[in-house]
Amino acid sequence: xxxxxxxxxxxxIIKFAGDSGDGMQxxxxxxxxxxxLLGNDLSTFPDFPAEIRAPQGTIPGVSGxxxxxxxxxxxxxxxxxxxxxxxxxxxxxxxxxxxxxGGTIIANTDGFDPKNLRLANYPDGINPLQDGSLEGFRxxxxxxxxxxxxxLTESGLGIKExxxxxxxxxxxxxxxxxxxxxxxxxxxxxxxxxxxxxVLDANLKVLRAGxxxxxxxxxxxxxxxxxxxxxxxxTYRNIMGNQATALGLIAASQKCxxxxxxxxxxxxxxxxxxxxxxxxxxxxxxxxxxxxxIAAICAVIGAAFGGKLAVTTSSGPGIxxxxxxxxxxxxxxxxxxxxxxxxxxxxxGLPTKTEQSDLFQAMYxxxxxxxxxxxxxxxxxxxFETVFEACRIAIESMxxxxxxxxxxxxxxxxxxxxxxxxxxxxxxxxxxxxKDGEKFLPYKRDERLSRPWAIPGTKDLEHRIGGxxxxxxxGNISYDPENxxxxxxxxxxxxxxxxxxxxxxxxDNGNEKGKLLVIGWGSTYGAIKAAVKDARxxxxxxxxxxxxxxxPFPKNLGEILYNFDQVLIPEMNTGQLRSIIxxxxxxxxxxxxxxxxxxxxxxxxxxxxxxxxx
Amino acid sequence: xxxxxxxxxSPKFTSKELVTDQxxxxxxxxxxxxxxxxxxTVVPELGIPRENIVFVSGIGxxxxxxxxxxxxxxxxxHGRAAAIASGLKSVxxxxxxxxxxxxxxxxxxxxxxFIHLLRRNFDINLLLFNNEIYGLTKGQYSPTSEExxxxxxxxxxxxxxxxxxxxxxxGADGTFVARSMDRDPVHLKEMLRRAHGHKGTSFLEIYQNCxxxxxxxxxxxxxxxxKKEEAIFVENGKPLVFxxxxxxxxxxxxxxxxxxxxxxxQNSINDLWVHDERxxxxxxxxxxxxxxHEEGKxxxxxxxxxxxxxxxTRYEDRFNEQVEQAIAKKAPDLDALLRxxxxxxIG
Numbered sequence: 001x002x003x004x005x006x007x008x009x010x011x012x013i014i015k016f017a018g019d020s021g022d023g024m025q026x027x028x029x030x031x032x033x034x035x036x037l038l039g040n041d042l043s044t045f046p047d048f049p050a051e052i053r054a055p056q057g058t059i060p061g062v063s064g065x066x067x068x069x070x071x072x073x074x075x076x077x078x079x080x081x082x083x084x085x086x087x088x089x090x091x092x093x094x095x096x097x098x099x100x101x102g103g104t105i106i107a108n109t110d111g112f113d114p115k116n117l118r119l120a121n122y123p124d125g126i127n128p129l130q131d132g133s134l135e136g137f138r139x140x141x142x143x144x145x146x147x148x149x150x151x152l153t154e155s156g157l158g159i160k161e162x163x164x165x166x167x168x169x170x171x172x173x174x175x176x177x178x179x180x181x182x183x184x185x186x187x188x189x190x191x192x193x194x195x196x197x198x199v200l201d202a203n204l205k206v207l208r209a210g211x212x213x214x215x216x217x218x219x220x221x222x223x224x225x226x227x228x229x230x231x232x233x234x235t236y237r238n239i240m241g242n243q244a245t246a247l248g249l250i251a252a253s254q255k256c257x258x259x260x261x262x263x264x265x266x267x268x269x270x271x272x273x274x275x276x277x278x279x280x281x282x283x284x285x286x287x288x289x290x291x292x293x294i295a296a297i298c299a300v301i302g303a304a305f306g307g308k309l310a311v312t313t314s315s316g317p318g319i320x321x322x323x324x325x326x327x328x329x330x331x332x333x334x335x336x337x338x339x340x341x342x343x344x345x346x347x348x349g350l351p352t353k354t355e356q357s358d359l360f361q362a363m364y365x366x367x368x369x370x371x372x373x374x375x376x377x378x379x380x381x382x383x384f385e386t387v388f389e390a391c392r393i394a395i396e397s398m399x400x401x402x403x404x405x406x407x408x409x410x411x412x413x414x415x416x417x418x419x420x421x422x423x424x425x426x427x428x429x430x431x432x433x434x435k436d437g438e439k440f441l442p443y444k445r446d447e448r449l450s451r452p453w454a455i456p457g458t459k460d461l462e463h464r465i466g467g468x469x470x471x472x473x474x475g476n477i478s479y480d481p482e483n484x485x486x487x488x489x490x491x492x493x494x495x496x497x498x499x500x501x502x503x504x505x506x507x508d509n510g511n512e513k514g515k516l517l518v519i520g521w522g523s524t525y526g527a528i529k530a531a532v533k534d535a536r537x538x539x540x541x542x543x544x545x546x547x548x549x550x551x552p553f554p555k556n557l558g559e560i561l562y563n564f565d566q567v568l569i570p571e572m573n574t575g576q577l578r579s580i581i582x583x584x585x586x587x588x589x590x591x592x593x594x595x596x597x598x599x600x601x602x603x604x605x606x607x608x609x610x611x612x613x614x
Numbered sequence: 615x616x617x618x619x620x621x622x623x624s625p626k627f628t629s630k631e632l633v634t635d636q637x638x639x640x641x642x643x644x645x646x647x648x649x650x651x652x653x654x655t656v657v658p659e660l661g662i663p664r665e666n667i668v669f670v671s672g673i674g675x676x677x678x679x680x681x682x683x684x685x686x687x688x689x690x691x692h693g694r695a696a697a698i699a700s701g702l703k704s705v706x707x708x709x710x711x712x713x714x715x716x717x718x719x720x721x722x723x724x725x726x727x728f729i730h731l732l733r734r735n736f737d738i739n740l741l742l743f744n745n746e747i748y749g750l751t752k753g754q755y756s757p758t759s760e761e762x763x764x765x766x767x768x769x770x771x772x773x774x775x776x777x778x779x780x781x782x783x784x785g786a787d788g789t790f791v792a793r794s795m796d797r798d799p800v801h802l803k804e805m806l807r808r809a810h811g812h813k814g815t816s817f818l819e820i821y822q823n824c825x826x827x828x829x830x831x832x833x834x835x836x837x838x839x840x841k842k843e844e845a846i847f848v849e850n851g852k853p854l855v856f857x858x859x860x861x862x863x864x865x866x867x868x869x870x871x872x873x874x875x876x877x878x879x880q881n882s883i884n885d886l887w888v889h890d891e892r893x894x895x896x897x898x899x900x901x902x903x904x905x906x907h908e909e910g911k912x913x914x915x916x917x918x919x920x921x922x923x924x925x926x927t928r929y930e931d932r933f934n935e936q937v938e939q940a941i942a943k944k945a946p947d948l949d950a951l952l953r954x955x956x957x958x959x960i961g
Contacts, residue, residue, distance in 0.1 A: 037958050118891070233961020237954045249770060254948050255856035261705050280951070281940035286705060286933065292728040297695035298690070298727075302670070302701025305688060306709070310701070328691050421948035456702075456709050459665045464634070464680050466689030467673075476636065477681065 005222045011070030012178070012226055013078035017095045018087030019056055020063040023167035027085075028065025029413075030171055034184045034416050035069040036238040039228025041525060042069035044413045045077035048352055057119035062094045066409035071227040075533075076526035077412065079601035085170055087111050087144070088130075089120035092128060106170065110145035124226045140219070142167050151209040155202045165206040172210025180226050182207060189553055207396075234417040241409035242269075244383035244416065246276035249311055250283050251384070252391035255426045258309040259284040261320075263299035263612075265292055265318060268351040269407040270341035271314045274377075279569040293321035297338065301325060304334040305465075307392060307431070307455035313339040316358045317348060319365070326400055328467045330491065333443070333451050335386070335394035335401075335429070338372075342406040344597045352409035353597025356522050357573040362402045363551060363580065369488045371495040373397070374551040375405040377455065378525035382408065386548055390557045392427045397498055406572075406601045429453050434460035442475040448501070449494035496552050496601045505554035510536060510543025516612055517564035519589075521547040521577055524570050524600055531605035541614045550577070553584070561587045566612055568592060570605055574597070622654040622740065629654045636681045642733040645796035645822035646675060649743060650682055650798050653712075662710045666770045670699040672724060674716040675750050676721065676743035676822070693724025696731040696740070700929075703736045707930040710810075711737070717758040721777050725757075732786040734929040741806075742819050745798075746777060747828035757765050760906060765827075779819045780921055781901040784894070789814040789924040791897065797836040801918060808920055814928055836914050846898065850918035853886035856915045863887075864914075871899060871914065872901040881924075889919075897922035 014031070016024040032044050047064040054061035068078035080100035085090035088111030099105065112129050128134055129141055148169050152162045160293045186204060191199035203304075214220055235319050239247075244373055253260035254307040262285065264274040277285045290296035297312045314322065319340045329336055342358045344350025358365075362374045373393050377386040383405055390403040417564040433451040434440065442463045443451050454461040463475065471478035472486060509532050510517075520528045525546050532544040545560060547553070561567055561581070569578045592608045596602055640646045645706065657667065665805075667685035671677035673692035690698050700712045720728045720742050727914045747765070748754040754767040758779065762771040790812040794805040801819065811934030815868040823834040834840040846856040846864070854864040855876070863876045874881040890896060900921055900932035903914035914920045 006947070031958065037956060039958060039960055228960070231960045235953070235957050235959050237957045239954070250951065251948060254946070259705065265699055280782065281937045282944045283946040283948075283951070284941070285935060286937060288704060288933070290697065290700075291726055294694060295700070295727055295730065297705070298694040298697030299701030301690070302698040302703070303705045305668075305698075306702045306706040308705050324691050325694065332688070356955065418952045418954075421952065454666045456706065457666055458664075461685075462665060462685050464683075464687035466680070466687075467691055468689065 006224055008223060010070065010072050011074065012083065012224070013066065013068045013081045014083040014174070015064055015066045015081040015095055015098060016085045017062055017064040017091035018167070018184075019090070019424075020054060020061050021056065022063070022087045023164070024063050024065050024087070025139065026217070027171050028067055028150075030185045030188060031174060031180075032067050032069070033238055034175070034180050035226075036236070037184055038180065039231070039408065040069040040071065040226055041074040041140075041229035041231055041415060042067060043074050044205065045397035045408065046411045046521075056404050057088060057090055057116050059090045059094050059120060060375040062091050064095060064295045065089075067212060069226060071229050072231060073231075075530040076599070076602055079603050085174070087166070087170070089116045089122060089128070093120045093122070099137065099430060100206065101136055102138065104140060105134060106140045106142065106173070108144040108166070108170070109141045110143050118538060122429065123292055126435060130180065142173070142213070147209060147213065148206050151206050152202050155193075155198065155205070157198060157202055162202065163369050165203050168203050168206040169210035169213070172207040172212075173214050176211045176214030177220070177223060179223055182211060195499065199525070207320045209563045219363060232417060236318070236415045236417050238413050239381050239416040239418075240376065240411060240413040241380035241383045241405055242341065242411070243276055244381055245377075245403075245405060245410075246273050246280070248384040249391065250280055250285060251421070252388045253285070253309045254421070255388075255424050256391065256428055257426075258307065258395075258429065259306040261300065261303035261310045262287045262313065263290050263296040263303065263310070264288070264313045265290050265296045267293075267315045267318045269315045269343055269410045270318075270339065271317045272410070273279065273339065273341070282299060293318040294325060297322040297325040297329075300336050301329055301334060304329070304336045305332070305425055305456070307429070307453065309395065310335070311339065311391075313338045313341070315343050316345045319358065319361060326372065327368060327370045329400035330366070330372060331467050331470070332465050333398045333436075335398050335453070337390045337394050337401050337403055338566055339387070339405065341405045342404060350597045351453065352407065354406045354523065355572050355597060356406060356524070356530050357556065357576065357595070358404065359550065359573065359576040359580070360519075362404055369492065371429050371492050372551065373399060373401045373495055373498055375401060375549055376403065376522040376547070377409060378520075378522060378548065380409045380412050380414045382525075384416070387563050388424070389548070393498055395429045396450065397429060397448050397503070398453060399495065400514065400553070404522060406523050410452060415601075430513045432461065441473045443470055444473045445494075449490065449497055453478065461554055475585045499552040499555050502549050502552075504556045505545060505547070507560070508544045508546050509533060511541070512543075512548070512560070513563040514543055515541040515564065515567045516543070516568060516609065517561065518544050518568045518570065518605070518609065519547060519577070519581070522548060527600035527605050528570060528604050530602040531609055534602065534606050535609045535613070540609060542609055542613065554604055558585050566590065567614060568608060570594075570600055570608070572599065621960040623773050627658055629658055631664070632657060632684050634682055634684045638682050639678065640675060641826050642847055643825040644675070645745065645824070646679070646743065646801060649741070649798045649802065649822060650679065651808060652802045654683070655739075656803050656810070657809070657848055660710075660810055666708065667710045667712070668702065669714060670695045670702070670711045671714040672719040673750070674719045674748075675824075676714050676716040677719060679707070679714040684940045692939055693719055693722070695719065695729060696724060696727035699738050699857045700727075700731060700734065700736050704723070704933050709738070712737070712814065713740045715742050717746060717756045717779070718748050721757045722908065725754065729782070729786040732817060733781055735789050735926050736930055737813055737815070737928045739808075739809045739816045740818065742779065742817065743822040744819050745822045745824040745828055746831045747824050749827050750825045753827035767770060777938040778901060781898070781904070784898055784901055784922060788817045788922070789926045790919040790920070791922045792817065793819045793821070795832060795836055795918065796823060798918075800903060805920070812923065814924075814926055835918075844915050846903075846915040846917050847891045848917050848921070850889055850891045851881055853888050855883065855886065866899075869895075869899060870902070873914065891920045891923045894922060894924070937940050
């Protein structure tokens with residue numbers, strides 16, 4: 001055994017990349033969970049093709065998973081990678097530009113045979129592993145396929161099944177490289193393959209073979225250690241955004257004592273919420289896969305009328321189809337939550353890529369004056385609290401609420417110091433029963449301007465609601481011009497009044513007053529947080545605020561904005577929040593806009609801060 | 615939670631108590647008046663507490679219906695009543711849910727929800743008022759208008775081939791498929807009772823005269839002079855007989871229906887096709903009695919009554935059973951759910 005050196009790192013960014021059939025998502029997830037259990041802070045970002053099985057070996061078929069973990073606080077999946085795992089030539093070609101100078105490439109040489117090189121569009125006779133073009137990097141080449149097959153010669157499995165275990169070799173090797181224990185993954189495999197002992201055996205063998213390869217091969221002399229991160233004390237788990245959304249909905253349902261009804265139609269990247277909730281029927285969760293997007297929200301309207309916590313999940317194109325029904329929800333003044341896990345648009349756009357370009361759609365995407373509360377989660381774990389808040393607002397104010405997430409946080413993951421059920425605040429619907437001698441007025445309002453929730457089955461409260469304009473209090477059809485304007489303003493005032501029941505805006509980092517305020521909403525949180533931290537360390541006078549409530553805004557937002565000389569709004573769109581802020585507060589906010597289907601890097605935000613502070 | 619009162623004895627309310635304080639705004643002479651009256655007559659007989667009844671509609675003349683029923687109701691958006699009613703029924707199976715719709719609402723803009731409602735077989739009564747025209751938008755052709763129809767949007771005649779709603783409902787695996795008409799209150803009431811009695815989606819097509827934009831569309835089936843020749847009222851277990859004096863019948867020659875004179879040497883009533891409302895194949899043949907007097911082609915009377923009935927599990931039963939089974943298997947534990955499988959402790 002060679003002299004092995006130990007090096008301590010405070011953070012590492014690894015990108016696992018391979019063909020979509022190479023199991024890179026699983027490999028990345030396993031490494032992530034192991035890192036989490038060791039107490040590292042982390043953030044992940046999967047990046048996979050839209051096609052289920054894009055042509056093998058090609059660049060469109062490359063599936064990636066980026067993990068940033070450290071002994072320091074981690075806010076983003078990271079900019080440039082330290083390590084790139086390339087299972088084939090296409091994976092290298094697609095990801096090399098994301099590798100930092102001097103970074104490590106772990107390449108599976110079998111994936112660089114003439115066929116794979118051709119599929120990745122390398123010129124004839126050129127193999128990047130051999131032509132010296134990777135000189136600026138540390139190149140580790142392993143014939144993973146050969147090693148895997150060698151480890152399993154006596155397994156009795158077919159060659160196809162053997163090759164499927166390749167990713168375990170790489171994972172084992174990385175566990176060696178970063179001094180990780182394998183017990184978590186071993187347990188995972190044992191559970192996954194209980195019914196297939198031969199496959200389990202093969203995977204365990206290859207995993208260990210990868211680890212031992214690192215240990216015994218004389219090529220590698222350095223192993224790395226990343227110590228646990230200083231995180232607030234508590235019990236943690238790892239969580240993805242869509243998972244957190246599903247859990248938040250269940251928690252809200254338990255805390256308001258109403259069964260959850262989910263009406264949904266499958267769409268990327270929102271479907272996992274439907275999948276997750278379908279597993280939890282024991283919490284009284286009713287999941288209804290409707291015939292289309294419109295039917296999904298209409299079923300939700302029916303369930304809301306019936307007195308349930310009703311929710312629909314979708315993404316931009318589906319939300320567009322739901323527009324008319326959302327207007328009906330606003331007119332009926334029934335509670336419901338509409339979840340948009342945003343993706344690149346317009347039209348079908350970039351289904352598997354992230355974007356924040358549906359803010360205008362959320363705010364204005366309905367006919368008529370149709371105000372709807374809008375609320376956005378800032379990170380995977382934050383989806384839990386934010387969607388819980390969306391449910392509370394919907395039920396307490398009898399209104400549809402739009403909850404915005406996006407592909408980045410939906411599929412990304414981070415450690416979550418999860419709450420205790422007892423610490424979650426209960427809330428309740430404004431259910432009514434008949435009062436003797438009083439005529440029931442379905443549109444009579446309380447101090448929140450919210451109307452009563454009289455559900456079918458309640459004696460003597462029979463009433464009719466509908467999409468035609470309502471008469472104040474009685475809810476009868478009314479074409480009276482004065483009444484129409486009154487009701488339009490009433491619905492607007494009702495949404496505005498929600499500001500009385502949400503927290504004031506806080507500054508996430510920095511001073512209450514100063515030269516530059518960076519305001520973000522949604523998934524830009526991590527990149528802004530990291531950039532502002534770095535900028536402040538460099539001595540710049542910059543602060544950061546992240547908006548959860550986008551309609552209505554927190555009451556003190558204007559005051560905060562006026563306390564800074566300049567306001568910068570980074571968004572993964574052409575400047576939608578910036579327009580709204582300019583319109584509402586007459587502040588000459590500056591935009592930093594990226595519409596590439598990719599989240600901001602910390603560097604991009606930092607550079608803009610530096611430019612503005614000069 | 616459930617605020618439903620399960621009244622053990624028959625609830626006491628009268629037809630009059632089903633009338634709301636809203637002025638009925640259909641055109642004078644509209645067939646909808648008759649349908650409203652028959653529904654208000656039948657519903658109190660059904661033994662359902664009034665607070666457990668919900669009428670859901672979409673958009674169109676027919677869809678104003680809920681405003682005139684002193685029950686729970688929702689007048690929703692165009693074509694979507696089926697989807698809304700499905701959501702409501704799935705979480706509140708104890709409610710009696712009625713859907714009121716028209717040929718445009720259910721067969722054009724809401725066609726998708728219509729077929730999916732039928733295949734899922736929610737216990738919902740779907741009353742489809744078919745007037746073969748768009749009334750509310752003032753007279754464009756509908757998906758049930760005949761080819762060549764001259765309307766505001768088709769001055770040279772419609773080139774659309776119309777739907778056969780009964781055949782469509784059978785094709786979507788509807789479990790109760792029936793037809794009636796606004797001008798035959800006795801038959802309509804009977805069909806409403808049957809529709810309610812069926813445990814599953816009951817599709818009742820009701821020919822309804824739009825006296826403003828499509829007056830007389832169903833005259834040959836409803837007017838005394840022609841009704842007996844042009845309409846045939848089918849009843850389970852009874853032979854298919856029609857004609858001024860019941861002198862005609864329908865015989866099946868293999869799968870081919872043949873019109874015969876009965877009481878002659880060749881044919882007696884015993885030779886006729888006996889209606890079996892549980893026979894899907896024959897219901898399909900019957901649904902094709904849909905021609906409009908074309909030269910050189912056989913002409914059949916239009917059937918009214920229950921075409922087809924089938925017992926099939928209701929969607930809402932299985933939907934809620936799964937939830938109950940899941941709860942029985944594993945009690946909900948929110949803390950365990952939030953904790954997940956793997957956790958670690960810091961500090």
